[in-house]
Amino acid sequence: MLFTTLPFFLFFVAFFILYWFVFAGTIKAQNGLILAGSYFFYGWWDWRFLFLLAGTSLAVYFLGAWLCRTAREGRKNLLLGVGLLISLGGLLYFKYFHSLLPLGLSFYTFKMISYLVDIRKGKTAPAGDVVVFCSYIAFFPCLLAGPIDRPASLIPQLERRREFRYSAGSDGMRQILWGIFKKVVIADNCASFSSDIFAHYASLPASALVYGAFMATIWVYADFSGYSDMAIGMSRLLGFTVSPNFNYPFLATNIAEFWRRWHITLTSWMTDYVFTPLNIFLRDLGKGGLILAVLINFTLIGLWHGPCWTYVFFGLLNGCYFIPMLLRGFRRRRAAGIGRIATFLLVMVSIILFRSVSLDQALGFYRRIFQTSLFSPFFIFEKVNTVVTLVCILGMFVAEWAQRGKPHVLQIDGIRAFPVRALIYFGLMGIILTFAATKNADFIYFRF
DSSP: OOTTSHHHHHHHHHHHHIIIIISTTOHHHHHHHHHHHHHHHHHHHOGGGHHHHHHHHHHHHHHHHHHHHOOOHHHHHHHHHHHHHHHHHHHHHHHHSOSOOOTTHHHHHHHHHHHHHHHHTTSSOOOSOHHHHHHHHHOHHHHTTOOOOOHHHHHHHHHSOOOOOHHHHHHHHHHHHHHHIIIIIIIHHHHHHHHHHHHTGGGSOHHHHHHHHHHHHHHHHHHHHHHHHHHHHHHHHTTOOOOOOOSOGGGOSSHHHHHHHSSHHHHHHHIIIIIHHHHHHTGGGTHHHHHHHHHHHHHHHHHHTOSOHHHHHHHHHHHHHHHHHHHHOSOOOOOHHHHHHHHHHHHHHHHHHHHOSSHHHHHHHHHHHSSGGGGSOOOOOSSHHHHHHHHHHHHHHHHHHHTTTSSSTTOOTTOOOHHHHHHHHHHHHHHHHHHSOSSOOOOGGGGO
16 A cells, blocks of 8 residues: 555545544554554555564564563673564565565664664663554554654653644645655656666666766655655654654755755664764774774665665765765865755765666666766657656755755745645645656655
């Protein structure tokens, strides 16, 4: 059930009605519905992997409770090790040694790891209710592709009474609308255009490859941030506040700022649980240790996406982007406009690796893109959808710049005239209905 399909719409409407009008009497009833609905949602894809999700969730829940009750340090470490083995075991087996990948496995595994580690460090208390914990792990808006909320953020919200607030609900619906627009109009069309160019890169001029890399970059951003917008918006409709996952990353003036704005919950998770321990371990090496920690951290971010050399080098390349800043220190920024353009180009270069199906294709793409045909004419306005997509991309950038201080673009309460707001909403709906890509593609991050 993709968020943008009729089956999911019917599922969510039914869930919403039950959640607020039938099960609103008690927290336990609502949490039970969340768990049942989340498992139904997950089982729609492949019911067999429900056993993996439920089994590992129960194991981690009981290990977390045991870990908290145990006073002996050695036993605490043993229980943490067993929990990490259970959590990571499934991830490593299915992601790196098996051809079939359960959806959302990476995302809910990271939730389990942070739960156990935070209990071991005394940063959070174990959930007192197994339904609450399992609902935290399987919360369906965020189950398949995040955001990756920490236990101290979402579990307390599951443990307290929730009331529907019209302002939060309407804002959530606006964010869902913006996410749908980015997904079906921008991302899916960009996917089609870039796929054709990457498939035939060997016979196209470099100018076409630049266009393909640009479209691939916008595709990845609009697809994943569109999913995050929908997940956050649906959570708000259910009375939850989940972590933001994107903060207008293409407004970043350097690569460090970009990664603070891009896939925020993964970046912060890796910073807390991988980079910081590595940096402490390597601190005796001085600046060299810091650089090594950054390179390892980003290589693991790349490897997190899958067992492909393209992903490994995607992560490593982004880590290498940090080296000049680490060597000279984070000095005064260059002109903001130049910094944004330079950062976008660096990201676009790395996305070529991310988008390529093999390292050979990526290397061939790089070889051909830096040729004199870079200045050859390439006609991109042959189809109406191409023009519309480019206009929508431009509109997205302008809107993000104008709303850069807001959590999402459609938070336009400052426009007092309702007819103007309604025109924006219905205009977006019209664009979605008219120019949505003919192929309803899966979200990119479902494969991770």
